[in-house]
Amino acid sequence: MTSQPLLLRHHRPFVAFWFARIFTASAFQMLTVAIGWNLYQLTGNVMDLGWVGLIEFAPRLLFMLHTGHVADRYDRRRVAALCQSLQAMIALILAISSASDHITREMIFILAFVLGAARSFEMPATQALLPSIVPVELFPRAVAAAQAAQQSATIVAPAFGGLLYAFGSVWVYGPSVALYLIAALLMSTLPARQLPLNKGKATLDSLLAGIRFIRSRPDVLGAISLDLFAVLLGGATALLPVFAKDILLTGPWGLGMLRSAPAVGALLMSLWLARFPVExxxxxxxxxxxxxxGVATIAFGLSTSFWFSMAVLVVLGAADMISMVIRASFVQLETPDEMRGRVSAVNGLFIGASNQLGEFESGATAHWLGTVPAVVLGGVGTLVVTGLWIKLFPGLANRDRMVEEHKTL
Incomplete structure (x- = not known):
């Protein structure tokens, strides 16, 4: 079987794609650490951390139908590169504002919305690119390898961002600008699509095609909706600044370590899946x-030990990676190339809801019930949803192979 290193050696476009993912993920994770700590220092209000997640998620909901159409109609490389360049501008504005001591809560909220909009258009274009640059038989491995790249960056970047923040937030925002620009340059070097683009107008029927397609595939619908509700309830990443500062009694460096911990588990699991895919x-x-x-989420909520919290976050990240790779393979391998952008946009909405909207849910619940009860209750909710989805989607629960019916794209 082809291993991950062989995949990287013999598919140059994938190598460029792979490094672009590293730089984009690094920049975003560094921004996340800086924005979260910066905002909590400014206001001391846990609810604001939840609002950031909701504000960043809002563009995915508002522009979902159009982001998919853009990815299917225009050059996906250029769409992704343009979005990464816009994110570089956001980081530059944050750097200048921080250096001049003019950064405010309202400014962070506005820039979070623009950041969310850029990522909303970037995600379906990037996801739809991958199947066109690797052979079908290597696609599940490519998904895992691409996630390994992203998780590698997610391990290093938050901790590095936390260390840099000790010198001031501008030291985090500044390098993020360069990382986004490098990613945009690499993305622009990918080969153009060989298949014709969808040149049709953005009618309501074409915009809704992605939703109809997912509804027609029960396994795909079950997989992505399971992620939506389970991670939405179990997501606790928005509360990491509170755990770091008030419960685990650490600082920005500790926050960076906590944010990196799930990525350690995800990286190890993605490397395993790249070598030994689930068959x-x-x-x-x-x-x-x-x-x-869900179990790991409960354990994290009850922990008062920094190192035990790190350990259960590693387990949490590994478990999430398994679900992500299976779900991503379902979606991409069952979707024709000419509508991958629209389907990826819908999938991106589910992913965004489970992450950004989950952050808002965690912040709001923590505001009402307290930080620890909010996380524990979320983990219990994840377990309940898992059991319910097994009953609602028995075909998915009993599915044996991932791509057994997908010999062509």
């Missing part, structure tokens, strides 16, 4: 992974 009993494996995610 049998994929439904059972995915549901088990989501259940483990």
């Amino acid at each position: 049998r009993k994929v439904g059972r494996v995915m549901f088990t992974a989501v259940g483990l995610f």
